[in-house]
Amino acid sequence: MSDREAFYSKLKVQLEDTTKFPSKYLYKFIVPTDANQEEEVKKVFNGGGAVIETKKSKTGKYISISIFLIIKSADEVIAYYKKADVIKGIISL
Structure with missing residues (x-):
């Protein structure tokens, strides 16, 4: 199991223990401003309100992005993190 997979497994257990779904969830990321990373992050989350x-x-080298979203399950939280993980230089907080 990779470090990322282990992280997501642990996160899922924590979310299921501490969160009643559906729930408002806060994602926080930091991205560099050298390419179009801010727009890429927005594309990942824009469909869900x-x-x-x-x-x-x-x-001016980095942008902090906070995203509030109604999430239906721990699996959905993790699915968004996985979509965002592929963005160059992104840091999940």
Whole structure:
């Protein structure tokens, strides 16, 4: 099992123990501004009625992205993380 798979397995257990679904969930990411990463993140979440807030770093090299979304299950939380994982330079918080 890879580190990522282990992380997602542990996250699923924690979510199922602590969260009553459907629930409002907060995703937080940091992406570099050197390409189109902000738009890529928005594309991942836009279909589900997400509320997206962005904030540039002081140096302008990074953008913090907060996404509020109604989620139906722990599996759905993880599915969004997996879609976002492929974006170049993304950091999940």
